[in-house]
Amino acid sequence: MKDLLKKYCDILGPSGMEDSVREAIIEDIKSSGCEYETDFVGNLIVFKKGKKRRNKKVLFSAHMDEVGFMVKYIDEDGYARFDSVGGIDRRVVSGKRIRFCESGVNGVISSKAIHLQPMEERGKCPPISEMYIDIGASDRKTASEYIAVGDCAVFEPNYEEFGEGLIRSKALDDRFGCAALVKMINSDLEYDTYFAFNTCEEIGCDGAKEVSHRIQPDIVIALESTTAGDILGVPKSKCACAVGQGAVLSIMDRSTIYNKELLELAVTTANEKSIKWQYKNVVAGGNEAGAYQRGAKGAKVLAISAPTRYIHSASNVLAISDIEAVYSLAASLNERSFE
């Protein structure tokens, strides 16, 4: 799975521009004997036959998009004013290396050197509206040969293993979920199963809304990254979940109260198969499960997440063992009939 992870994480694919991610996934699944289609909004929907049929339509979901930046104005000096695509903390943006999807052009996000900061600016982070992208062009005319208003960039690819079994990279949220689903599709399945690789999760789960109406699943299991709070300054009662402690099961977040039967089934399955798991112990964040739960006639939903530090920054940190746990739990759950 690590090969897949590195490959997917290094692709440039902010919300609305997931084409390269989708093409890579299609390349990896097309010989698995599955059926697949790309819908109007770019979601990749996959159906894989298993040994048996079940009465319930079961769908596993992950999103292809990552957070990024969009150019909204190029000024006379050749600097590109931009806005964020998806929820990015402006404090993690300043000074970062970025790459444009359309042209492959590299850039740097501005960060005023401390030498130039008057006392009152020191230690403060300017709003994104005061930052700009520098692509090394001398004026607007030169810059416009490489980038245009509306072009999108993401953090520069930087996948790397480090520490004790950890990975640091941009876009682990949610390319790890894509990798896990691809691995499932490429294995022999017990039951017929749907898989969705969705677009535009980071800007409001737009892709999932479309899939929900098109497939109308009965049961949806979303594979996601969730905020790990095992970092300095967060009390244990508010840490949400911890890296290395296994697959995360959410009970409630800002968008969803999860289905209790599915949650119990997940806990039982994890315990039976000795898969390490943990609860998410704060009510925060949200994911595509909410869109599925309330889309069309509604569905029973579950989220299996990988605890991720520094989510939505240039360096998400995830443990390989947690990714394995999420995959094992998802694959084991898919051996159930859900009757």
Add this chain to the structure above:
Amino acid sequence: MINLIKKYQSSFSVSGFEESLSSVIVSDLANKMDLVETDAMGNVIAFKKGKDSSKKLMIAAHMDEIGFIVTNIEENGMLRVAPIGGINPVASCYHEVKFKDGTTGILVVEDGTKLSEVSNTKLFVDVGCDTSAKAKRKVKIGDVCAVSPYFKKLSPKRYASKAFDDRICCAIAAFTAFNCKTPAYDTYFVFTVQEEVGCRGAKPSSFAVMPDYAIALDVTPAPACGNPNHLSVKLGGGAAIKIKDSSVICSPKMVERFTELAEANNIKYQYEVLLAGGTDTSAMQIAGAGSYAGCISLPTRYVHTPVETIDADDIKACAELLTAFVEQGM
């Protein structure tokens, strides 16, 4: 009706965990309706065939109430909780709370918190255990609780209780379903889930029903002492015909029809313009190709506190107005 209200009011039904109440409602409806179904989210959809099957009427009352979810069990045996729905922390603290399995605790505030600083992050539940090991025998992470049932008659017509929002309207809907004559249209009485966390249950159930006409039943705040938002609804002033809340502008045709029916049948009514707060009305109005949607509101004092207060005359008026629409249609 009052027995129905008492029965529904005493069932456990925090948002997302409505099974106890929904099973009571399903068993009440089972033999009296043409079809009763429960969907993936837990919405109960009860169908009654009407005279004119070319039109569909959907009636929605929500089964869930606000509550708390356990997020962490601390070393000292105290439970950290997060709110489910629009909790008023000042109104909820220092009350008994009950979990689904009957475990009771008290909702308290961190020591040394000034009244003005009481907030949801400072609340915790004391279940009388000194260590996390003991507490974990009673409660686990993810368990939910609500203020314990409480039902008080204040005067011959006034009652105070927790969770009148919206059990009382579940009772009005069920009562109407049992007692109405053949409905004008094919009618779906829907008991929705998860209204308090953003009208979530009404979305898929409206999609499934795809109504032509829709009526939500919910409570609306009736001022008691002081009226900072200058609301006009009065407790005892009759059924409140909703014109607007923050989620919906009711279809004028429905407002007009409710008014006509109230006038013709001598039902006491008043109009309601609510500044903050949403209802299932909007989900029904914009489902599929859209519907004519309105809402009959029950005036209620102290909404989202353990002592929500209502007037029996208003319940009667709401039930009569609903029955009139169900039987006579547009």
